[in-house]
Structures are given as structure tokens and as C-alpha cells.
Amino acid sequence: MNSTTVRGATLEYDDVGPGDGLPVLLIHGHPFNRTLWAPQATALAAAGHRVLTPDLRGYGRSSVGPDKVLLADFADDLAGLLDHLGIERAVVGGVSMGGQISMEFQLRHPRRVRALVLSDTSAPAETPEGKEFRNRLADRLLAEGMDGYAHEVLDKMLAGYNVTRMPEVAARVLEMMCATDPRGAAAALRGRAERPDYRDVLAAVRAPVLVVVGADDAYTPVTDAESIHRLVPHSTLAVVEEAGHLPGAEQPDRFNAVLLEFLGTLG
Template identity: 85%
Template sequence: MTSTTLRGVTIDYDDLGPPAGLPVLLVHGHPFDRTLWAPQARALTGAGHRVVTPDLRGYGRSGVTPGKVLLADFADDLAALLDHLGIERAVVGGVSMGGQIAMEFQLRHPRRVRALVLSDTSAAAETDEGKRFRNRLADRLLAEGMDGYAYEVVDKMLADYNVTAMPDVAARVLEMMCATDPRGAAAALRGRAERPDYREVLAAVEAPVLIAVGADDAYTPVAEAEAIHRLVPHATLAVIEKAGHLPGAEQPERFNAALLEFLAAQV
């Protein structure tokens, strides 16, 4: 674990694997931290890749910016982190909100994207109903904290059958959610409520794209991944069986196999 100050906030991150390996930047979703990617970091570094996993501002051990944090803020933080590490171009991947941050990164810093990995995410702009929901949830988290919300949604973050079948995974996911600072989670929710439509961005992507999705994702179902797949010129779709919204945690061997196969073509 290492920390640095970037754009006015302390960012904690791991930089693992050989410095000369293919750089892979993995971005966690809400409300998690970089340890969500631990199974992928082990597999990728074992294959000779360099893996960078930051805690986004407001999450994990990184500093908190109260109020509102836009996806653009997160994307620019990532660009600053790559600058700090001396990495010009990287494979940029994310899950859920992290996938939307990866899309925002493609929008703002396209020349730095060697390839994209989009897991269990959505490219469309937030709806009016979604905006109201995210802002109400932000208010709730600030008033009540994270625990009640975490226990309510764990069976959507994971496939419901995996909550009982994989108690260690469920416990780790709950631990991350409950440990998140409500101020950071609320700020991200308010910013995410204002996200733009990334479909035009994706339609113009020239880099290779891996689209992964849990077969039983309740938040961003397979149909959403298929829609992105149809949109993106150079895309591969991997449906991860027996997984929900977090296939990298629920079925790491299957997820890693798809990811490693994709990365092998980028070296």
C-alpha cells in the first residue's frame, strides 16, 4: 500500500507486479475499495502484468471530498496517478461505477487508453428517476451511515444464491461497504447522478474493449452488456456464469480467465 497527494486529496493505491509489465489500472465500484480487485491482482501479476489498484477519493483509505464528486473528478485523479507512476498508457478497467469512470477516462484521456475493460456497467446517462434515487440515497447515507444500506443490497451486489453459498465473499463485500465513509459515498452518488451518456464515446473507441457481466446481475443485466457489445467496434463479450454484479469476486477463476485471454492480445 502506498499513498500520494494528487489534485488536493490523498490517494492510496497498490502498484504490483513487474514495472515493465503491461500496465493495467483497475477501478472499483461503489461502495467498495481497491481490495475488491485482489483476486485479479494476484492472477495478473502472476502473468507478468503490472497492476495498479487505487482507492477512489472518498473510498477505502483515500481522502474524502464532501459534497459532490463527478465521474470526471475520478477520471482526472486516475490520470494524475498514472502521471505520478510514470505510466503513459494503460489498460483501464472498472466494475459498475468503476466502469463508468473508465468510460469517462476514455472521454477525457483517450490517448492514454491502451484497452478498456468494462464489467457490469451501463453506458446510458442517468434517468430523472435515477437522479432522484441517488440523491435520496446520498441523504440517507449521511443521516444513517452505511450498515443498513449494505445489508439491504448485498443480495443484489452478489447473486442472491451466492450470499449463502459464498459466505466468505459476502462477508468481504459487506465489510468493504460498511467501512466506506458515508461522506465519500454520498458525494459520489451525487456526482454519478449527473453522469452523461457514454454511448457515442464507446461507438468511437478505437482501442480493444472487453465487456464482462455476471449472468445473474440484478443491477446491469446481460442485456445491457450486449447493448454495449453491439455498440463498440472492437469488443469481446464475456458472460460469467453463476455470478451477479461482482463476477470478479464471485467467480474469480472464470473472470480472470476471460481477462487474461483479453490481455494476452494486448501485449
């Protein structure tokens, strides 16, 4: 584990694989941390790629920042991390909120994107109802902590059948959620409530894009992934069977196979 200070925040991150390998930056979703990507980091590093998995500000071991953190703040933090590591361009990918941060990174730092990986995410702007929900949830997490929320959403983060079928995975996901600082989670929720529409950004992407989704994702279903796939000129769509919102955790071998095949096309 490594750390650096970027834009006033201390970011903890892992940097594995050969230093001269293709850099792959993987961005976790809410309310998780960099260890969500452990199965991918191991597989990609073994294949010769350099894998960067940071804790976003407010998550994991990174420092908690202001009361509201925009997706733009996360994207600029990650650009700063790449600067710190001397990396000009990288494959940038994320799951859920991490996918939206990847889209924001494409918007703000397009020349630094070698390719995009968008897993279980959505491109349209937040709706008025969604904005109200996220702000109310932020208030709740600050008042009550993470545990009640984490237990409520576990069978949506994972496909319901995988909660019982994969108790070790369920326990790991639940532990990550419960360990998240409510202040960091609330700040991200308030920022995400203001997220813009990324569809025009995606339509203009000329880099290769991999769109991945769990077949039984309750939050961002296959239809959302298909919409992104139709928008992006040079995209590949992969549906991971027997998985929900976190296919990289639920079906790591299948997810890794798709990801490695995609990375192999980049040369």
C-alpha cells in the same frame, strides 16, 4: 500500499507485478475499495502484468473530498495517478461505477487508454428517476450510515444464491460496504446522478474493449452488456456464469481467465 496526493486528494493505491509489465488500472465500484480487485491483482501480477488498484477519493483509505464528486473528477484523479507513476498508457478497467469512470477516462484521456475493460456497467445517462434516487440515497447514508444500506443490497451486489453459497465472499463484500465513509459514498452518488451518456464515446473507441457481466447481475443485466458490445467496434463479450454484479469476486477464476485471455491479445 502506497499513497500520493493528486488534485488535492490523498490517494492510496497498490502497485503490484513487474515494473515493466503491461500496466492495468482496475477501478472499484460503489461502495467498495481497492481490495475488491485482490484476486485479479494476484493473478495478473503472476502473469507478468503491472496492476494498479487505487482507492477512489472518498473510498477506502483515500481522503474524503467535496460534497459532490463527478465521474470526471475520478477520471482526472486517475490520470494524475498515472502521471505520478510515469505511466503514459494503460489498460483501464472497472466494475459498475468503476466501469463508468473508465468510460469517462476514455472521453477525457483517450490517448492514454491501451484497452478498456467494462464489467457490469451501463452507458446511458442517468434518468430523472435515477437522479432523484441517488440524491435521496446520499441523504440517507449521511443520516444513517452505511450498515442498513449495505445489508439491503448485499443480495443484489452478489447473486442471491451466492450470499449463502459463498459466505466468505459475502462477508468480505459486506465488510467493504460497511467500512466506506458515508461522506465519500454520498459525494459519489451526487456526482453519479449527473453522469452523461457514454454511448457516443463507446461507439468512437478504436482500442480493444472487453465487456464482462455476471449472468445473474440484478443491477446491470446481460442485456446492458450486450448493448455495449454492439456499440463498440472492437469489443469482446464474456458472460460469467453463476455470478451477479461482482463476478470478479464471486467467480474469480472464471473472471481472471477471461481477463488474462483478453490481455494476451494486446501484444
